[in-house]
Amino acid sequence: MIDKRVVSAHEAVADVRDGAAIMIGGFGEAGSPIELIHALIDQGAKGLTVISNNTGTGLVGLAALLRAGRVRKVICSFPKTAGSTVFPDLYRAGRVELELVPQGTLAERIRAGGAGVAAFYTPTAAGTPLAEGKETREFSGREHVLEHGLRADFTLIKGRIADTHGNILFHRTARNFAPMMATAATVTIVQAAEVVPAGELDPEAIVTPGIFVDRVVHVPSPALESALNEAGASYP
Amino acid sequence: MIDKRVVSAHEAVADVRDGAAIMIGGFGEAGSPIELIHALIDQGAKGLTVISNNTGTGLVGLAALLRAGRVRKVICSFPKTAGSTVFPDLYRAGRVELELVPQGTLAERIRAGGAGVAAFYTPTAAGTPLAEGKETREFSGREHVLEHGLRADFTLIKGRIADTHGNILFHRTARNFAPMMATAATVTIVQAAEVVPAGELDPEAIVTPGIFVDRVVHVPSPALESALNEAGASYP
Amino acid sequence: MSAAPQGRSQEATLGWSREGIAERVAQDIENGSYVNLGIGIPELVAKFVPAGRTLVYHTENGLLGMGPSPAAGQGDPELINAGKRRVSMMPGAAFFDQATSFAMIRGGHLDLSVLGALQVAANGDLANWSTGADDAIPAVGGAMDLVAGVKRVFVMTTHVTKEGSPKLVERCTYPLTGRGVVTRVYSDLAVIDITPRGFALVELAPGVAFDFVQERTGAPILRNSTRRTGA
Amino acid sequence: MSAAPQGRSQEATLGWSREGIAERVAQDIENGSYVNLGIGIPELVAKFVPAGRTLVYHTENGLLGMGPSPAAGQGDPELINAGKRRVSMMPGAAFFDQATSFAMIRGGHLDLSVLGALQVAANGDLANWSTGADDAIPAVGGAMDLVAGVKRVFVMTTHVTKEGSPKLVERCTYPLTGRGVVTRVYSDLAVIDITPRGFALVELAPGVAFDFVQERTGAPILRNSTRRTGA
Numbered sequence: 001m002i003d004k005r006v007v008s009a010h011e012a013v014a015d016v017r018d019g020a021a022i023m024i025g026g027f028g029e030a031g032s033p034i035e036l037i038h039a040l041i042d043q044g045a046k047g048l049t050v051i052s053n054n055t056g057t058g059l060v061g062l063a064a065l066l067r068a069g070r071v072r073k074v075i076c077s078f079p080k081t082a083g084s085t086v087f088p089d090l091y092r093a094g095r096v097e098l099e100l101v102p103q104g105t106l107a108e109r110i111r112a113g114g115a116g117v118a119a120f121y122t123p124t125a126a127g128t129p130l131a132e133g134k135e136t137r138e139f140s141g142r143e144h145v146l147e148h149g150l151r152a153d154f155t156l157i158k159g160r161i162a163d164t165h166g167n168i169l170f171h172r173t174a175r176n177f178a179p180m181m182a183t184a185a186t187v188t189i190v191q192a193a194e195v196v197p198a199g200e201l202d203p204e205a206i207v208t209p210g211i212f213v214d215r216v217v218h219v220p221s222p223a224l225e226s227a228l229n230e231a232g233a234s235y236p
Numbered sequence: 237m238i239d240k241r242v243v244s245a246h247e248a249v250a251d252v253r254d255g256a257a258i259m260i261g262g263f264g265e266a267g268s269p270i271e272l273i274h275a276l277i278d279q280g281a282k283g284l285t286v287i288s289n290n291t292g293t294g295l296v297g298l299a300a301l302l303r304a305g306r307v308r309k310v311i312c313s314f315p316k317t318a319g320s321t322v323f324p325d326l327y328r329a330g331r332v333e334l335e336l337v338p339q340g341t342l343a344e345r346i347r348a349g350g351a352g353v354a355a356f357y358t359p360t361a362a363g364t365p366l367a368e369g370k371e372t373r374e375f376s377g378r379e380h381v382l383e384h385g386l387r388a389d390f391t392l393i394k395g396r397i398a399d400t401h402g403n404i405l406f407h408r409t410a411r412n413f414a415p416m417m418a419t420a421a422t423v424t425i426v427q428a429a430e431v432v433p434a435g436e437l438d439p440e441a442i443v444t445p446g447i448f449v450d451r452v453v454h455v456p457s458p459a460l461e462s463a464l465n466e467a468g469a470s471y472p
Numbered sequence: 473m474s475a476a477p478q479g480r481s482q483e484a485t486l487g488w489s490r491e492g493i494a495e496r497v498a499q500d501i502e503n504g505s506y507v508n509l510g511i512g513i514p515e516l517v518a519k520f521v522p523a524g525r526t527l528v529y530h531t532e533n534g535l536l537g538m539g540p541s542p543a544a545g546q547g548d549p550e551l552i553n554a555g556k557r558r559v560s561m562m563p564g565a566a567f568f569d570q571a572t573s574f575a576m577i578r579g580g581h582l583d584l585s586v587l588g589a590l591q592v593a594a595n596g597d598l599a600n601w602s603t604g605a606d607d608a609i610p611a612v613g614g615a616m617d618l619v620a621g622v623k624r625v626f627v628m629t630t631h632v633t634k635e636g637s638p639k640l641v642e643r644c645t646y647p648l649t650g651r652g653v654v655t656r657v658y659s660d661l662a663v664i665d666i667t668p669r670g671f672a673l674v675e676l677a678p679g680v681a682f683d684f685v686q687e688r689t690g691a692p693i694l695r696n697s698t699r700r701t702g703a
Numbered sequence: 704m705s706a707a708p709q710g711r712s713q714e715a716t717l718g719w720s721r722e723g724i725a726e727r728v729a730q731d732i733e734n735g736s737y738v739n740l741g742i743g744i745p746e747l748v749a750k751f752v753p754a755g756r757t758l759v760y761h762t763e764n765g766l767l768g769m770g771p772s773p774a775a776g777q778g779d780p781e782l783i784n785a786g787k788r789r790v791s792m793m794p795g796a797a798f799f800d801q802a803t804s805f806a807m808i809r810g811g812h813l814d815l816s817v818l819g820a821l822q823v824a825a826n827g828d829l830a831n832w833s834t835g836a837d838d839a840i841p842a843v844g845g846a847m848d849l850v851a852g853v854k855r856v857f858v859m860t861t862h863v864t865k866e867g868s869p870k871l872v873e874r875c876t877y878p879l880t881g882r883g884v885v886t887r888v889y890s891d892l893a894v895i896d897i898t899p900r901g902f903a904l905v906e907l908a909p910g911v912a913f914d915f916v917q918e919r920t921g922a923p924i925l926r927n928s929t930r931r932t933g934a
Contacts, residue, residue, distance in 0.1 A: 002735045002757050002795070027533040027570075028556035029549060034336065053570075080609040080715025090611045100610050103532065104574030104617030108353065111571040115802075116809030116852050118375035120356040124578060124620040127651035129602075130612065137355035137758050139384075148375075165759070165768075165795035172567055173534050174550040177328065179569040183810060188561060204405065205441040207569075209797040211737050211759070211812050224549050238504045238526050238564070263764040264787035265780060272807030316840040317787060324840045325743075336841050339763065340805030348726060351571075351576030352621050360851040363882035365833075366843065401537075401564035403526070406852040408798055409765050417798040419579060429912040435563025443800075445536050445566040447506050447528070447581050454741075460780050 004216045005195060008037035012189045012215045015044040016154055019072075021108065023181040024052040024062060025157035029225035031160040031174035033191050034061040035103040038235050040156070046070045051110070051152055053177060054101065055079040055087035055126070059234030060184040061225050063087070068236075071096055075150070077103040083229065102130060105147055107114035107180055114183025114212070119148045133160045149178060155185035158222060159208075162192035163199070166213030167206045175207065238368070240452045241431060244277035248425045248451045252281040252390055254302040255308075259346065259417040260288040260298060263395035264317060265461035267425050269409035270297040270392040272453070274471050276392070282306045287346070287388055289339065289413060291315040291323035295463045295470035297461050304472075307332055309320070312384070313339035319465065338366060341414055342385055348385035350419025350448070394458060395444075398428035402449030403442045411443065415428035427455040438448045485675040486684070487660040495516040497518040497558040497586060497658050497677075500517075506530055507619060511555035514586040514628050528564070530582055532614040534573050537565030549681055554614065564694075577614065578621035587615065587621035588649075589629045591644040592658075596654045596671035598627065599646035619650035631659035632688050640664065640671060642692035661685045662693075669694060704845070706898035718891040718908035724859055726751040727906075728817060728889050729830035731857075734762040736814040737761055737807075739849060747860050759795070760772035761813055768796030785845065808845065809832050809852035818846065820860045820888075822875040825922040827885045829858065830877035839893040843880075857875040862890035863919050869904060870923035871895065892916045893924075900925060 006012045013036060016022070022040075026032030041064060048071050055074060056062030063086040065071060066068050074096060079087050090096040101109065112120055121144035125131045135146040146182045155177035159168040168190055170178060182188045192209075198210075240242060242248045250270060252258070258276075262268035277300060285297050292298030299322040301307060302351055310332060315323050326332040337345065338360050348356055350471040355374045357380035360365045376412040392413035406414060418424045426444075434446075474683035488496060501507060501517075503525040509515050518540070521527055529538040531553040538553060539560035547558035576582055591599040598619055601612045619625050629639055640657060656674070657664045662685045663674040672694040676682060686693050714914070716918045719727060725747035732738060732748075734756040740746050742853060752758055760769040762784040770791035778789035807813060822830040830849055850856050860870050871888060887905070888895045893916045894905040903925040907913060917924050 001755075002759065016607045028552060028553050029532070030556075031550065073552065078613040080611045091609055092607060098610070102612050102614060102616040102900070103570070103614040104578055104621075107570035107574050108351070108578075111806075112356070113811075114810045115344075115806035116359060116811060118357040118359070118378075118380045119352040121349070122620075123352060123354070124878060125616045126651075128616060128621070128648045130809060142354075144354050162585065163795060167797055170567075171849040172440070172548060172551045173531075175567055175569050176534050177570050180571050183806060183812070197794070201795075202441075203792060203798050204408070204443075206797040206799075207440075209803075209807075210768055210795060211761070211807055214434075226549055237524075238528065253605050264783060266522040266764070266783050266787075267781065285685075314842045316842045323707050327840055328838060334841070336843060338843050338847040339801070339845040340809055340852075343801035344809075347575075350579045351575035352580060358809065358833040358851075361847045361881075362851070363881045364847060366847065399564060403564060403566055406798075408779060408782045409582060411763075411798055411800055412765050413801050416802050419575060419581070433563070437564075439535075439537070439561060442566040442568075444575075445568060445572075446534055447530070449577055462780055 004213060005164060006215045006217055009035045009219065010219050011040060011189060012036065012217045013040045013043050016040060016043055016150055018045050019047040019048040020045060020154060021051065021152040023152040023155040023185055024050060025176065025178035025181055027053050027173065027176040029178050031158050031178055032061050032225055033156045034223045034225065035157040035219045036060050036189060036191050037065055041065055041068050041236060043232045047072045049073045049075065051075040051150065053077050054081050055084050057081055057083035057225055058229035060228040061191055065187060066090060066096065066236040071190045073097040073099065075099040075101060077106050078211065089112045107177060109147055109150040110177065110180040110184045112150040114180060117149055119146055123144065138150060144164065150184065152185040153187065156227040157181055157187040157190050159192040161194040161201065162190050162216045163196050163201050164212030166216055167196040167201050168192065168208040169201065169205065172206055178199055179208050187214045189215040189217065191217045191222065193220060193222055240449060241400060242451045245271045245427060245453050245455065246278060247277045248272065249279050249403050249454045250370060252276060252279060254281050254472060255283040256390060257285040257287065257388040258423055259388045259391040260286060261414035263409065263412040263416055267394050267412050268416055268461055269392045270428050270459045271308045271455045272392040272425060273297050273301055277301055277304050281306045285309045285311065287311040287386065289342065290317050291320050293317055293319035293461055294465035296464040302326060302332065302469040309333040309335065311335040311337060313337055313342050315428050316432060320437050323470065331410060338367060343413060343425065345383055345386040346413065346416040346420045349387040350416060352471055353385055355382055379408040388421040389423065391424040393417055393426050394429040397425045397430040397432060397437065398426050398452045399432050400433040402446030402452055403437050404428065404444040405437065405441065406443055407459065414421050415444050417431055418444045423450045424448055424455065425451040427453045427458065429458055479689045492518060493658050493660060496663065497626060497628060498522065501527060501584060506581065508532065508582055508585045508622065510587040511589055514588060517586055530579060532573050534568050534570060534645035535561065535565060537562045568594050569657060574617050577617050580621055580623055582622045584624050584626060585618045586626045586628055587618065588629045590646050591639055591641050592627050593641055594656050596652040596666040597644045598654050599644040599648045600649050602647045604647050615649050619653035624655040625653050627654050627657045627688060629657065629659055631661040638688055661688065663682050664693060707923040709811060715835065717895045722747060724891060726887050727894065729753065732815060734759060737812065739763065739813055739816045741818040744820055745819060748817055754916040756922050761807060763808060765799050765801060766792065766796060768793045785920050805848050808848050811852055811854055815855050817857045817858060817859055818849065819869060820858045821877050822870055822872050823858050823885050823888050824872055824875045828875045829880045829882040830875040831880050832869060833878045835878050846880050850884035855886040856884050858885050859886045860888065860890055862892040869919055869921035894921065895924060916931050
């Protein structure tokens with residue numbers, strides 16, 4: 001009997017330590033695991049490195065985690081979405097470090113981290129400021145940049161349906177970084193709107209196989225960043 | 237209006253040139269695109285490099301292509317399946333070249349070729365004869381081998397259902413190498429047991445998006461290597 | 473319906489409007505192309521695709537077969553494009569993760585990317601992600617991946633900045649997005665190819681003279697290019 | 704039902720049978736483990752998993768949640784394992800491509816791989832894919848990936864070859880599958896750990912004396928290991 005369910009988001013993130021590296025799924029609000037992020041704020045771990053494509057909007061979710069002063073460093077491709085003020089303010093004040101990575105390189109570095117590929121050569125960013133200080137090499141007459149696999153201590157993602165083995169289906173463009181992030185952390189936690197017994201999902205259609213998932217939390221009606229922001233919400 | 241259907245396997249492979257590199261899907265008989273391979277035998281191209289996990293069994297499919305003397309080189313992880321005699325005989329006679337690649341490295345090289353990753357470092361095969369002559373490098377104190385992306389002129393694969401845009405679903409373990417091979421060739425050809433109009437497949441469940449596919453051939457009742465062999469078939 | 477109002481300067485009415493540029497770009501995209509339209513002005517191109525052509529739109533956050541945005545307030549907040557706007561999906565659409573999405577981009581599977589620009593150089597260098605200003609929050613998204621991987625990169629841009637400086641230059645002074653990556657520039661004044669010998673005129677906007685374009689360009693434009701329209 | 708038949712040598716009846724080795728291996732695998740069982744003898748392990756434990760079997764050709772083989776002639780010819788035998792699937796199973804399958808392997812997501820061996824060295828080196836014979840058709844499959852990536856690698860083997868030579872050796876003479884990769888060896892005579900100081904005894908098969916095992920082993924076996932059972 002395998003059952004990866006845990007009873008709450010708070011239990012799921014209880015063992016996050018200060019200084020941990022955390023991958024957080026989502027592209028904008030699509031796929032952002034807000035309930036897990038809020039549980040992490042309650043939990044209190046600080047000095048975190050956050051790996052996520054954006055930095056959140058308004059005063060909820062990822063932006064709230066930043067605003068609470070828990071994040072030491074962000075590894076990210078696009079930290080200034082419309083509606084994001086928390087990160088820009090912290091960054092200008094020198095209170096958060098930024099490692100800017102092209103979006104495709106970020107995805108590939110996370111995939112590599114999860115797939116046991118130590119490093120790879122990509123043409124992306126060759127000859128640009130984002131390749132400065134990085135090793136380069138020509139393949140077929142074209143300059144490539146050496147990029148390293150990226151791993152984390154925890155991954156927090158949002159699924160549409162999970163089963164008790166941790167198999168996951170996603171919702172449309174909420175999928176984005178979640179499948180790679182699931183593979184690249186020591187502990188992968190998914191919040192899913194629906195949780196079903198193993199055997200109910202079509203084995204041909206599963207996007208993230210359960211081997212990549214450690215904890216499943218049932219969050220029946222997940223909040224959306226835009227809806228919370230429209231309501232003027234802030235967390236905590 | 238986009239419609240990637242071609243009327244026959246023969247038309248689909250008509251432009252394969254002598255000396256072409258061809259990826260052929262399949263792990264054992266599961267996923268082997270026999271009708272496309274037979275059409276390629278009829279077409280007559282020779283001096284081919286074949287990239288495939290195995291070398292076929294009996295006197296049909298991939299084994300028949302080898303027996304017809306069309307293959308100069310095989311890039312493969314396991315060329316001696318039970319029931320394969322054609323490749324071993326050719327190899328011992330010095331009539332075919334073999335590049336032996338660990339199965340996971342083969343899959344990753346094909347994926348890299350299709351994903352614009354020139355090369356990558358893998359721990360697989362470090363310190364073994366299959367790493368001889370290859371560049372190595374330590375990451376986190378562990379030796380890794382530099383492996384290069386692999387591309388081909390054509391890919392031949394077998395799907396369960398395709399739509400007119402070239403989106404593909406596979407059948408169980410017949411999926412194996414097909415999704416990567418679809419990405420890594422100039423021309424990707426799929427034979428599918430069922431072909432449906434674009435829009436009939438669930439966008440969440442598509443395994444190979446149509447952007448990776450150039451030609452779709454409807455092969456309603458594809459042959460299986462084991463059934464042909466039991467019937468004592470040989471091709472042509 | 474009427475001529476340009478009296479009193480407006482010649483420059484304000486010369487050349488193509490944003491929609492005109494988009495229409496001109498759309499003419500050069502073949503049926504069946506897989507296309508990534510950058511956030512902002514390039515998105516207009518989808519409105520001007522000639523009848524009889526079907527393009528498949530890729531959005532790098534994980535959708536192929538993207539359709540138009542729904543009415544304001546409608547749609548699915550988790551069915552969005554790279555600009556984080558709600559969109560729809562067309563028959564034959566497919567969802568996938570970011571690694572697959574950028575495999576499409578980096579692996580050369582997309583036929584065309586249409587992007588905006590801060591500067592384009594005569595050697596095809598593109599700068600479109602940062603002015604390098606000290607207080608700017610650096611953000612790059614998928615721009616560097618797109619220019620590194622997509623088969624052809626079209627730039628859609630005004631020919632000069634709001635201050636009147638050329639955006640087509642000898643060498644980019646802003647931080648680069650990629651080196652030697654631009655195929656062709658569509659501005660309000662002209663269509664200009666990037667060639668091994670530098671900028672080369674393809675077509676002038678209606679009523680625009682060559683010298684007028686050359687004066688507003690930071691590098692020489694070859695006029696007697698044998699290439700005209702089409703790409 | 705009866706003692707060993709008279710006239711059979713002591714060695715023929717000493718130690719564990721193949722099933723006995725498999726049963727001993729199965730005892731050491733925790734509930735919920737993700738396990739890849741090599742083709743051949745290691746597949747027997749699945750038959751001896753203690754009641755109350757559920758293991759999830761991975762087969763590198765693209766299935767997690769593999770179930771037992773169907774009766775001969777039954778099953779789906781395209782639902783097979785790495786040995787190309789027809790198998791079934793368990794509730795919670797998932798299919799995936801080879802790149803994903805080997806990402807699981809290489810990325811350290813599998814808890815355990817149980818493999819056969821030609822030779823295991825005291826430093827953990829494994830040779831199990833080729834004898835290096837001149838006329839052999841070289842074939843490696845996923846063996847090198849498994850030993851490079853899976854968290855723990857158990858070897859199941861007879862203690863000596865058919866000719867009586869040790870398979871546990873000081874240094875492998877056959878071509879390597881991987882360096883320093885073996886965690887533990889389960890033979891018909893003993894369970895032996897690979898430690899920084901070389902082979903270390905974990906357990907002797909019933910009725911087998913330490914000296915008997917040492918005589919058939921090509922390198923010293925540490926006897927006073929503090930480790931006993933469990934892994």
